[in-house]
Amino acid sequence: MIGTQRTTRRGDLPLPVPRRAPDSAAAVLRAVLDHGPIARSSIARVTRLSAATVSGVTAVLMDQGLVREAPEAVNRPGIGRPHVPLDVDADSVAIVGVHIAVPRATVALLDLRGRVIVQRQDPHGRRDPAGVLEALATTIAEVRREHGRWRRMLGVGLATGGWVDAAGGRVVEHPALGWRDVPVCATLAEATGLPVRADSNSRALLRAEQLLGAVADRARQSAVHMFVGNVVDVAFATGGVVHQGPRSAAGSVAHLPVDGCDLPCSCGRVGCLQAAVGEKALVRRALADGLIDRPEIGALVDAALAGSVGALALLQERARLVGRAAALLLDLFDPEVLVVAEAGVNRVPECLATLRAEVESASSAGADVTATVYSSSFPTSVLAVAGGAVALDRVYASN
Ligand SMILES: [Zn+2]
Structure with missing residues (x-):
């Protein structure tokens, strides 16, 4: 096309996407979730909305049973009506x-x-x-x-x-x-x-970590979440938005190859991450070794917490394999926060330590793993x- 370039005209450009009006109700509700109990004036400061807008929006949210006035901590007689703080209504x-x-x-x-x-x-x-x-x-x-x-x-x-x-x-x-x-x-x-x-x-x-998690503030900046159960999957977010992909298929890491694993996978190959760390194979092994008496991952974690050396060793082996995959994700995305939800890592401190050590040795990003890699914020209710x-x-x- 050299030689035929011309100035871009207005008609050449795609139509502008209308910008969504900032949703003030959502902003107020999130401010109350994050900081409640909080006074209306402070909500205005946090959300940068006007006092009148905050007042109107909170009235609607109270009608909907989403927000309520918190019990007054201090009564200050003689100084007029006190600022009654607002909180999320957890009962309605x-x-x-x-x-x-x-x-x-x-x-x-x-x-x-x-x-x-x-x-x-x-x-x-x-x-x-x-x-x-x-x-x-x-x-x-x-x-x-x-x-x-x-x-x-x-x-x-x-x-x-x-x-x-x-x-x-x-x-x-x-x-x-x-x-x-x-x-x-x-x-x-x-x-x-x-x-x-x-x-x-x-x-x-990942959305739960951003809304309610232990490091929600940082997870809203950028985060990767890795879930390891019967299936293994990953999600990532930047700027508070969880990536879906045009086919909603983002985060499929089940068949990531893992070194030193020769277990057959459902896809027909050997050495896939999901085959190596999937719950089913792990529980079957624990049953065969006499470490648990019911086919549940929770039983294996309970056994490890109760002092079973064999149970802890199985979970740590899993944490190492998961750590290797997590290191790869850390290098790929360089997120503010990387959360791993895995039964052992969630509840057994030694497993989290093993995971972090493996990430540290396998990653080349040089991240401070204790300030970046976390277990799930919801260990018992994931x-x-x-x-x-x-x-x-x-x-x-x-x-
Ligand atoms: Zn596979």
């Missing part, structure tokens, strides 16, 4: 968090702070989509009846491993469950009468919080 509303794992489903009620009010875990009866979703709708109805009758339900959030199309509300593929193209949101919405959103497990947990975060994301993003 709730959301339902659902997680679908390979052996079982988790249904939980959570409050606006992401605290689990109640949770139920049931092994799947049938594993086909219709069977699982019907059972879920029944459990959701029971949990609402028993524990949520006094709360307004804002919606259902669903998280699961595998490939989830969040915008389309469907599970594209979940090989371990044998699911393909399942419209989970529409099906559950019809059965429960509640709005339903879905996302992949790892993206949901599945309930994953589902819950998908629903809370909607509350905090659009309200």
Whole structure:
């Protein structure tokens, strides 16, 4: 095209995308979540909104049962009406968090702070989509009846491993469950009468870290989240936005090759990360070695915490393999925060230390691993919080 260049004209340019008006309600609600109890004047300072806007928005949020006036700490007679601080209303509303794992489903009620009010875990009866979703709708109805009758339900959030199309509300593929193209949101919405959103497990947990986690502030800048269970998946975010990818397929690291592993993988190859660190193989080994008496990863972690040398060794071996993959992610993304959600790392301090040491030796980015690599902020409720975060994301993003 040399020689034929001409000045770009206005008609050559793509149409400008209209900029979304800043959502002041969402900003106020997040400020209350982050800093509550907090006075209206301080909310105005944090959000850079006018006092009048804050006052109007908080009135609406109070009507919706999302925000309430906190009990007054100090009464100051004679100085006029005190500034009554506002806090998130943890009692008026709730959301339902659902997680679908390979052996079982988790249904939980959570409050606006992401605290689990109640949770139920049931092994799947049938594993086909219709069977699982019907059972879920029944459990959701029971949990609402028993524990949520006094709360307004804002919606259902669903998280699961595998490939989830969040915008389309469907599970594209979940090989371990044998699911393909399942419209989970529409099906559950019809059965429960509640709005339903879905996302992949790892993206949901990353959002939970950004909203409610131990280092939420930094995770909102940039973060990578690695989930290791029966499936292994990864999510990353920059500038508070969790990356989805045009096919919602970002973060699939199940078949990353791992050195020194010769276990066969479901994909037909050997040496994949998921085959090396997947829960199933680990639990089977622990059972065969007589380290646990029920086929559950939690039992292996309990055994390690109770002093079983063999159980700790198995979990540390897993932490080393996970650490090698985490080092690669650290070098690839150079995130402010890298969170690893793995049963051993979450609850056993030695496993977190092993993971960090492995990241340090395998990474070339030179990051301070103790200030960068963390275990999950939700060690005992990771599945309930994953589902819950998908629903809370909607509350905090659009309200
Ligand atoms: Zn594989």
